[in-house]
Amino acid sequence: MNSVILRAGTRYLSALLLVFSVYMLLRGHNEPGGGFIGGLVGATGFVLFAIAAGVADARRALRVQPQSIAMVGLGVALLAGIAAALFGDALFTGQWLFLGAAPGEKGLPLSTVLVFDVGVYLVVFGSILTLVFAMEEEI
Secondary structure, three states, X not given: OOOHHHHHHHHHHHHHHHHHHHHHHHHOOOOOOOHHHHHHHHHHHHHHHHHHHOHHHHHHHHOOOHHHHHHHHHHHHHHHHHHHHHOOOOOOOOOEEEEOOXXXXXXXXXXXXXXXXXXXXXXXXXXXXXXXXXXXXXX
16 A cells, blocks of 8 residues: 555554553553553554555564564563562462552552563564564565
């Protein structure tokens, strides 16, 4: 396709979808959403860009091979699961760290659950883009 309107609109829509995917990732910790749906929404942004501008331009915009993104995500998710074993708990048990916690206060909560969600996000994002880019290149 060689539509100027589609290319221009897709650039803005892709950026909006990527921002929304990060919102869904972070929102999913306490409400519906999370790594899986965030990864799907983020991949959708790049899929739209690939349809409008071509797979070669989408790969250049991504700057990293999607397979590498998926593998890094798998490693991050695995590390988040193994982190509980360092504290003597069962695998994939959530561990919490409170940053800036003063005595009697909780501070900013960070957890291995969020790290696991980030890993899932990267796995879904990378694997969907790997499949879609491969199918687009076949056509």
